[in-house]
Amino acid sequence: MRFQLLVMLSALAAVPPAAAQLAVTPVRDLEFGSVIVGVPSSVAPSHPTRSGQFRITAPRNTKVQVRLTLPGELAGPAGAQLPIGFASSDAIAVGDWPGSTPESFNPQATRNLQFAGGTIYNLFLGGTVTPAGNQRQGNYAATITLTITNF
Amino acid sequence: MAILRTLGLVLAAALALPLVGRAQGVLVAPHAVVIDHRTRSGSLSLYNPGDQPSEVSISTFFGYPVTDSAGEFDLRTVERPEASMPSAVGWVEAFPKRMVLQPKERQTVRLLARPPAGLRDGEYWARLVVTARAGSVPVTGVDDSSGITVGLNLEVRTVLPLQYRKGPVATSVRASSLKADVKGDSLAVRLSLVRQGTAAFIGTVRGALADSTGRTVAAFSSPVAVYYEVEPRFAAALPGGRLPQGRYRLRVEVTTEREDLPPETLLAARPVRDSLELNLP
Numbered sequence: 232m233r234f235q236l237l238v239m240l241s242a243l244a245a246v247p248p249a250a251a252q253l254a255v256t257p258v259r260d261l262e263f264g265s266v267i268v269g270v271p272s273s274v275a276p277s278h279p280t281r282s283g284q285f286r287i288t289a290p291r292n293t294k295v296q297v298r299l300t301l302p303g304e305l306a307g308p309a310g311a312q313l314p315i316g317f318a319s320s321d322a323i324a325v326g327d328w329p330g331s332t333p334e335s336f337n338p339q340a341t342r343n344l345q346f347a348g349g350t351i352y353n354l355f356l357g358g359t360v361t362p363a364g365n366q367r368q369g370n371y372a373a374t375i376t377l378t379i380t381n382f
Numbered sequence: 383m384a385i386l387r388t389l390g391l392v393l394a395a396a397l398a399l400p401l402v403g404r405a406q407g408v409l410v411a412p413h414a415v416v417i418d419h420r421t422r423s424g425s426l427s428l429y430n431p432g433d434q435p436s437e438v439s440i441s442t443f444f445g446y447p448v449t450d451s452a453g454e455f456d457l458r459t460v461e462r463p464e465a466s467m468p469s470a471v472g473w474v475e476a477f478p479k480r481m482v483l484q485p486k487e488r489q490t491v492r493l494l495a496r497p498p499a500g501l502r503d504g505e506y507w508a509r510l511v512v513t514a515r516a517g518s519v520p521v522t523g524v525d526d527s528s529g530i531t532v533g534l535n536l537e538v539r540t541v542l543p544l545q546y547r548k549g550p551v552a553t554s555v556r557a558s559s560l561k562a563d564v565k566g567d568s569l570a571v572r573l574s575l576v577r578q579g580t581a582a583f584i585g586t587v588r589g590a591l592a593d594s595t596g597r598t599v600a601a602f603s604s605p606v607a608v609y610y611e612v613e614p615r616f617a618a619a620l621p622g623g624r625l626p627q628g629r630y631r632l633r634v635e636v637t638t639e640r641e642d643l644p645p646e647t648l649l650a651a652r653p654v655r656d657s658l659e660l661n662l663p
Contacts, residue, residue, distance in 0.1 A: 251411055251412045251644065252410065253410045253411070254408070254410065255538045255540070256407060289642070290643075291642060292603070292642045296455065296456065305533075305534075313532065341454075369530065370531050370533070371531070371533070372532070372533045373535070374515075375535070375537070376537045377536065377537070381541065381543060382543070
């Protein structure tokens with residue numbers, strides 16, 4: 232019993248300090264606002280209020296790979312689909328430290344980020360929805376997968 | 383009536399894709415795991431900082447860092463590792479493997495290793511995957527008379543290295559083929575690194591470019607992980623975006639220091655240095 236307690240305590244003690252954490256925090260919706268049915272609508276990743284925003288936190292000098300797996304359409308009622316697209320410049324990454332310059336990149340490709348001057352990277356995502364003129368009413372949904380790989 | 387129908391078709395629909403707030407990633411610590419054969423156990427700490435429950439699952443696969451033709455790091459995954467590959471997949475397990483983390487809840491995940499009998503001394507690798515998704519998948523959005531609501535669910539996968547060490551292990555690295563060139567407003571450096579010894583080389587590459595007076599005019603520092611061999615590309619911003627003509631010397635050092643990892647998890651090795659002269663016309 233004492234041995235088990237010691238093992239548990241040593242395991243808890245082995246948990247590193249708060250600095251050695253990796254976290255992804257969604258900050259803001261990707262919001263298309265008012266769009267005309269039948270007319271494509273785009274949001275640029277640089278849009279100050281409508282672009283999607285994620286915050287990635289890692290220890291200073293960590294290098295991670297970011298991979299977004301993005302849908303091509305949103306699935307709706309009775310098999311209806313609402314197309315959504317992401318252009319090659321629809322993602323921006325910028326560190327929160329002075330001197331970090333925003334890097335535009337293709338959200339369909341991987342991107343390596345180095346936390347060279349701080350512990351936070353902000354990732355901004357834009358996109359385009361193309362509702363048809365006769366788009367069926369109902370709920371549409373899809374999943375975005377964000378994979379963060381620490382080498 | 384026809385006018386009303388036409389108007390109905392062009393009614394503005396407020397489409398908000400709520401990819402945040404609905405789903406929530408979890409905080410994972412540490413971001414690299416080392417397990418020693420003597421204890422055969424480790425742990426991960428998970429925390430849900432959000433205000434929604436998060437479904438979390440833990441899995442493993444075999445993979446190791448490589449570099450592509452541009453010198454960028456990527457992860458090569460091997461679905462069925464050959465017997466000669468030092469895979470710990472299959473005998474390192476997480477407990478629990480699945481859980482629902484309530485808002486602000488913390489959970490310690492135990493990692494237990496059951497290596498096969500007669501495992502030879504050395505380092506064995508796996509990748510841990512912590513997958514977090516929303517506990518439920520509600521689809522909501524800003525609706526109006528178009529009757530269309532949309533939602534994007536976010537799934538966050540955090541992939542971490544796991545190293546299992548049995549007996550004495552050692553690492554070092556052989557550096558060669560140092561190249562440098564000015565590309566745009568940066569100094570681009572390539573270097574071939576081949577791991578030596580029985581364990582992955584986890585460290586840092588630092589480079590400094592000095593002018594003919596010995597003054598450093600550009601520098602870089604980048605973490606590296608050499609499991610087999612890599613040829614990474616590094617970049618250093620040039621002052622003012624350019625370099626005056628002249629002779630420069632680039633010095634590169636590869637060490638086992640890492641700012642982002644606890645020193646006790648790193649294997650020490652003698653620093654490796656290389657240099658080259660760069661003549662800019």
